[in-house]
Structures are given as structure tokens and as C-alpha cells.
Amino acid sequence: MSSVAARPSAVPPWRVVFGAVFVMSWCGNQFSPLLLLYKQEEHYSTLLVNLLLGVYVGGLAPALLLAGALSDRYGRRPVMSVGTLTALAAGAVLALGPLGVAPLFIGRLLAGVTVGIAMAVGNSWLKELSQAPHDPAADAGAGARRASTAFTLGSGLGALVAGALAQWGPRPEVLPFVLQIVVAAPFVWLVRRIPETSPGDLGGPLRRQLRVPAAGHRRFLRVVAVAAPWLFASAALAYGYLPVLLSGSTGSWGLAYATALTGLTLGVAALIQPWAKRIDSPSSARGLVVFLFLAAAGLLVMTGAQYWQSLWLGLAAAVVLGCAIGTGLVSGLLEVQRIAGPRDLAGLTGVFYTLAYAGFLTPIVLAAVTSLFGTTTLLLALVVLALLCAGAVLLAYRRHLPTGERTTTVVAQGGARSPERDGAARR
Template sequence: MTGTMQSAVTTTTRRAWLAVAFAAFCIGWGGNEFTPLLIAYAQQAGYSRVDVDVLLGAYVLGLVPGLLIASTLSDRHGRRPIMAIGVVASAIGSLTLALGDVAGFAALFGGRLLSGMAVGIAMAVGSAWIAELSKPPFDDAAQGAGARRASICLSLGLGAGPLCAGILAAFAPLPLVLTYVVHAALCVPALWAVLALGVETRTEGSTRTLLQGLKVPTAAHRRFTHVVVPMAPWIFGSAAIAYAIVPALVADELGQWALLYTAGLTVLTLACGVLVQPIARRLDDASSARAVVVSMVLMTLGILAAVVTALTRSPILAVLVAMLLGSAYGIAIVSGLLEIQRIAEPDELAGISGVYYSLAYVGFLLPAGLAALARYVSYPVMLTAVAVVAAACAVRCASGWSKHLDAPGGPAGTRYDGSSICQGS
């Protein structure tokens, strides 16, 4: 009988991460459903290129507090209630965006802020929760499965949102309203899944104050600053180039199909990001920065391809850009998560995840920055400069190839894998 009870408990806990994954998927959906509608807001609502790119990046303002504060609150009060707040914020954000067709820019900006806060919670708290539920005593999945699961479910949501939005915008009535209502309805079962099926992993709340919780010592780890920080902004910087900048560059060649093309390019970018993640896991090496460097090389190549696209205005070449940058995004996000999971103490995992994703989402401000400069400098010139900076960051990551590999909580000279580091000159 004891064996039967143990088996039942094991089966239940092994599936617990799926509830969190579904919630993260729904929040990711809400965070990216806006992207393919950029052209619709510009063509139908009369917003300028700068306006729509500001709205695209606006949720970074909500995302960063969501990432940093939510992780601390989840350490104190548990993962479940904070993740539930994220789902609710995502639904309210979508409903606010639905009002934007009537209420204007302020409602759109507010909706994007709420969507950003929700994505921040999903990325910091959801990723940490999935990682915890993918380890004993909750699951006996392979090492690194938590990072891969968290990344895949978020990426699937980030891809499904624009796919649905693009289809509705092309074929359904009131697309600037219906898109958001569909997502808000999807959040209802996601909220139930978190509250009813999510297994709490933080049984003992942190005694640290909020200000103390905002301090993340792991963020000063030399491995983090030397290898992860130079790569992180390019995670969503590359994605933003692929599905915000490049589609706008070729939109005049597409006519009425521009919106559906943008949705397809967004989905293609994120699909490549998901499909490449098993390869990313195999590329990862605890003794080097191999996967990080490979992602940065792909990003540089993808941005250079975007330069050629800006010169030729070729929709076909834009597809290659999306595939390159999507693959780079997928390898980068997984390799970064695996790096921080190796250097973080258990109590700092949510906090360092928040810092990591905050840096990653800084890249989403790139389209707004380039749009503001476009009146002075052409896109081919600006993207060439961006490629040069990406190449410099790749060199910086490579310079930390096998450096600063001390394991958390272990004696100096202990590698991530428990082996000894030779202390030679």
C-alpha cells in the first residue's frame, strides 16, 4: 500500500510542472499577440512607426518590475499565488488592449504595461517554479530539463499569440478587439490550473525583507557578468529585429498580405527558437561557453542578413533572417538559463532568473530606438552598426570561454560538475 501511495504521489508531482507550463504559455501568448498587429495599428488606426514601436517595447517597463519584484515576493509567499497574479494581470492587460481601439494610445500603453508585468512574472517565477518541479523530489527528469521546459512553453506561447492574432486580423471581424478577448478567455483555465494543480515548492517562506530580496549576489558572479550579461540583451533583441523591424522593411512589397506575412514571420522566428532547443542542450558544456558563443555568432550572421534585406527589400530573404535569428534566440535563451542555474544558490534562482530576463528584454527596446533614429540614419547603416556591436559581444563571451567556473557554495576550484580545476598559472 505504501508503494502504491508513493507511486501515486510521484505520478502527480511529475505532472505538476505542466500546470505551470500551461500558465506560462498563456502569459507568453498575451505578451506577443500585439506584434503582428503593429502594421494594422499603423495602417488602420493612424499611429506612426515610432508610436507602434514604442507600444511594442512599452511592456518592458512593466516586465522589469515584474521580473525583479515578483521573484522576491514568490520567495516569501510561494510560487503559486504570484503566478496566479501573473495570469490575472495578463487577462486584464488583454482586455485593456481591447479597449484601445476606442480609448486610444493611453489604453494601449496601459495594456502593454500589464502584459509586460505578467510576462515578467512568468519568466522569473514560472521558470524557477518549472525548474524546481523538474528536480527531485518532484520529478526525476534529466539535468537541464527544467530550463528547456520553461523556455519551450514560453516560446510556444510567444509564437501562438501572434499566429492567432494574424489569422483573426486577416479573416475575422473586429480583429483589434477579438484577438485580445480570445486570449483573456484562455487565461481562465490557466488560472484554474495554477490554483488547483500547481504544487507549491516554497514551503518555507523567506525571512528576507523586500529590499534584501532585491539583492541578488549571484548577479555579481564573474561567470554571469563575463559570459551571460553580454549575450542576454541579444535574446529578444534578435527576435525583435526578426519580427518587428524586418517585416516593416519589406511591407511595401507585400500589399494587403503584409499583416499575415508579419504574423507568419513571427511564428517562424519563434518556431525555429523552439525546434533548435534540443540542439542547444547538446551544445551546452559545463566547462565552456560554447553554446553562448554559437548563439552570438548566429545572431551576428542574422543581423548581417537583415542588412542585406534592408537593401533589397526582399520578403524571401527576410525568411532566412527569421530562421537565423530564431535559431540564435533559441540557443541563447536555453544556454543562458543553464548558465545561471549552475551558478545560482537555490534561494537565488528566481532572483537571478529575474535579472537575466530583465537584461534579455532590454533588447525589445531596439526597434523603438532605431525607429527614432530612422529620420537621420538609414536602416542598412543602423543594422550594420548593430551587427558590429553583436560581434563585439560575441568576442566578449568567447573571452570567458572556460573562466570563472567555480560551483555555488563549493570550495574554490570546484567546477560545476564537481571536478577539480587545476590551479596553475
């Protein structure tokens, strides 16, 4: 497929893709504050509601790994168009939730596919539209910031609206999903008017195209892959697991409190991202180290909230974990963009998010083994594990940098070095 220009428009094309990623992220996260609703109204067990939260990784992981390669082969626009359609399908099936568990599982899988396409393809498309000739004024990190902001704002607002409607609106198991369909529907048409940025002319077998050579880069394996799962482990624990742990203290306001935790976590994550860009450094893993220490601190506060059944400590944990998520998302995406070659960007972004979303399964594991070890012990074990991962990233702090970053640093210090030799040494 050749690059096709859209009709002239007063709206920069990146804004439309930003909106598409926003509504697709809304689709993925609107379910989070409703866990207590299904637990209380449908009398589902804690393990089952956490399975419903995490099952969408089953749709998300294949989409993350396949969508990027498909968009390199056929173009960003057609794959994102499919994502807008799966967003509508997910909302429609989830609205059938009062009929039983099956529609919830299917709807969550479709929501996972939607978010997977948004992350792997939407983020790459945003990055490509956030540079010349589409946006000459954008700086080098604009694409990563816009992508992470669209995701966090969409996830946060989707959860806030769904939770508020579930707490105070009619038909709480249906209305949130109907509204999501209404919000997402215009983008089925809008994304088709955006310029194509990927030639879509790759030939050969798809299996070969699914290979992502940059995923074997030592920087990715020893820094990014170590930190990535903590991104959505932090999110799932903050607004998926913590409301259930504190349900005995929230009483009839459980849904409102779960909504507040979700909005606070993701709102802080969105607000901190401009500062997170300043923390990131192309010559070190500073951003991801800060992220892991913040995640450990947030989990420690969460442990206290659970132990003392303190709603205020729960809110404090959401703030700290939100800071962690915002910092880790921006820093992780910037690391990925520095490591990936032009043909690997969508694929490596998909691998990054696949690893990150693996952390979303953390509450399922905790719910399954809580009877053996106790909640407090398990949460403290997570704190220790996060600190160990921070230590592992520190060991590779300035090592295995992608070609160019260390060269820039050395020249700035007054020396000269061969980028070819540096690149070979770091791989």
C-alpha cells in the first residue's frame, strides 16, 4: 500500500490518532471499577472478578505481537480501523453482562484486542505523525508523550465515567458500555481520513516479518524487559486489587471509592508525564530506575492501607503508584524508540506492551495464593521484588546503549569515538 495523503484539514492528523488511542484505551479500562459491582450484585468470587480483569491479556498479547507486523505490511490506517471496530464490538458484548459470565469473558478478550492495536499501532502512528512533514514543530519525544498521555487519559476517564454511572446511574451493568460505544463510534470514520505513514510494501512470509530483531538487543533485555511488567502490575494492584482489599471499610460506597482510586492513579500518571520526560536520559536508565523505586514505595504504602484498612492510605498509594506508572510509561517508550530501528518500532512497541501487560495478571496470582501466605506477606514480597528489579536495572544503568547515545555523551565530554565500534560493542 502506498502512502496516501488525507484531505487538507485544520486539525493536525496526530490529534485524530490521539483521540482514537484515547477511546480505545477507554474501552480497555472502563471495566476496572466495576469489579466490585459484579462481586456484590452477581456474587462472583474474588478470584473470578480478578480473572475477568486479567483475561483481556489473552486478547491483548496476540494483538500486540501481530498488529504491529500487520501494520508494517498493510499500513497503519487499516489496522487501526479494525481496532475502532473491535472497540464497538467489545462494548456491545460487555453490555450483555447481565446474561452471565460468558459475555464478560468474550467482551474482555475483545477489549484486549482493541487495546493491543492501540498500543502497538496507534502509538507508532502517533510517533510518525509527531514529526516532519506532519508536525515539524514537534520535538523528538513528542510522539512518546502523546501516546502515553492518550493511553492514561483514556484509561482514567473511561474508568471514572463507568464507575460514576455504576454508582449513581440506572442500569449500571449496561449504561457504561453504551456510552463507550457512542464515544468510540465517530473514530471508525475519522481514522480513515488520516495520512498513511507506513508504506505497507513489505513482501515475503508474515512469519519472517513477525520477528523483531531489536527485542534481542541487550539494552532491551536487561533494562526495559526487567522494568516493563511493573507498569501494569502497579496499575492492576492500585485500582483493581486494592478496592477489593478495602471493601470492608468502604461499605456501600465501594464503587465510588474504586472509581476514585482509578481516576486518581491514572490522573496522576497523566499529569506527571511532562516531568517524567525530564527525568529520562538517553545516556542512562535513570527514568526506569526512578519508576521502580516509586513502584516499590507505592506498594509499601498499599501494604499499610491493607493492614490498617485505611482509606486515606489507599488514596496515598494510588498517588505514588500513579507517579510510578506515568514515569515508567514515558521512560519505557522512549527507551523503545531509541532501541528500535524504523522497521522495528511497531513490533518492539508490541513486545514492550506485552511484557508490561503481563503484570496485569498479578492480582490473579495473589488471589490464588493468598490463603497460603496472607495478603500482607505477599504485598511485602512484591516490594522486595520491585527493589531487586531496580537493582538489576542499576547494574545495566549505562550499558548496552543503542548506537548514538553513548557517542553523543562522549563527544560532549570532549572525546571522539567510532559509532560503529560502539554499536557493535553494545549489542
